[in-house]
Amino acid sequence: MMTLANKITLTRAAMSILMFLFILMPFAWARIVAIVIFTVAASTDWIDGKIARETHTVTPFGAIVDPFVDKILVIAAFFAFVGIRELDVPIWAVFFILLRELMVSNLRAIAALEGKVMAAERWGKFKTVVQMSAIGTIFFVLLMYHLSYLLGGIGQEISVFLFVLLCKIPYVATVIAAVITWVSMISYLRNNWDLLKKSWSLPACNK
Numbered sequence: 001m002m003t004l005a006n007k008i009t010l011t012r013a014a015m016s017i018l019m020f021l022f023i024l025m026p027f028a029w030a031r032i033v034a035i036v037i038f039t040v041a042a043s044t045d046w047i048d049g050k051i052a053r054e055t056h057t058v059t060p061f062g063a064i065v066d067p068f069v070d071k072i073l074v075i076a077a078f079f080a081f082v083g084i085r086e087l088d089v090p091i092w093a094v095f096f097i098l099l100r101e102l103m104v105s106n107l108r109a110i111a112a113l114e115g116k117v118m119a120a121e122r123w124g125k126f127k128t129v130v131q132m133s134a135i136g137t138i139f140f141v142l143l144m145y146h147l148s149y150l151l152g153g154i155g156q157e158i159s160v161f162l163f164v165l166l167c168k169i170p171y172v173a174t175v176i177a178a179v180i181t182w183v184s185m186i187s188y189l190r191n192n193w194d195l196l197k198k199s200w201s202l203p204a205c206n207k
Contacts, residue, residue, distance in 0.1 A: 003059060005052035008044050010064050015041040016073040023080035028146035035139045041073055042132055054151075064108060070128060071101040077135045078174065086145050087138060087170040091177040097131070100185040107192060110199045118192065127184035134173035141166045 015037050019108040022034035031078035048066065052058045075098055104124075111118040144166065189196065 003052065003057040003062070004055070005048040005057055006059060006062050006065070008048040008051070009062060009069050012041045012044045012048070013069045013072055014071070015044075016076045019073070020076040023077065024083060029151075031139075031142055031146060034137050035143065037140065038073070038077060038135065044068055045073075045128075060112075064112060067108070067124075068105060071105065074128075074131045074135065077138075078177075081135075081170065081174075083144075084142065086167075087142060088167070089138065089170050089174050093174045096178045097174075098183050100181045104185055104188050107188060107196065111192070112199070113193060114195065116195070118188075121184070121187055121191065123184035124186040127180050130180045131177045134177040137173050138170045141170055148204065154198055 001075060019034045019037040019041065022030045023036065025031070045066070048062070052062055075094075078089065078097060080089050082091045082094055108118045141163065144159050144163040148163050169171040
């Protein structure tokens, strides 16, 4: 029977897809829904880990799939933001984020083939915090953009002011996230270099 923690993890994957679709809808209500979905999905990352540890139901599936689902949530948000012209999210930075995530996922797969589970590192956890913070910040700028059209009077003036003030933030936040993402990749490669070298070399012949 699948554990509760793993069920929550798979639910987060489904929520990531829903969030992606709602962001792409050019309506204020859809993007507000996307913000709610992202907030709930991001919080489940902490919840499923806590449940797994406290109930002693940590599984190999969860150890591998949980960080992979986190990547789905992050990549889904960034790629959806690229499609919104007003945000000016650089696609090159999103590509480098995706490239890093694929490389580390492959490294985890190599570790699994060796019978090992590659645990999350400090830089990896920090990278996730930076990515989630960047996405939350971009969502806020997107919300200000929509409120500048929906509100009237002083509320509209404040929303327009905040959007104009923060309109460059999505670009900067995405670039910072990309840089930290690659720093964490270098850390993973350095700490697992022996495993990587072993994976691309033929085993020594027994004499």
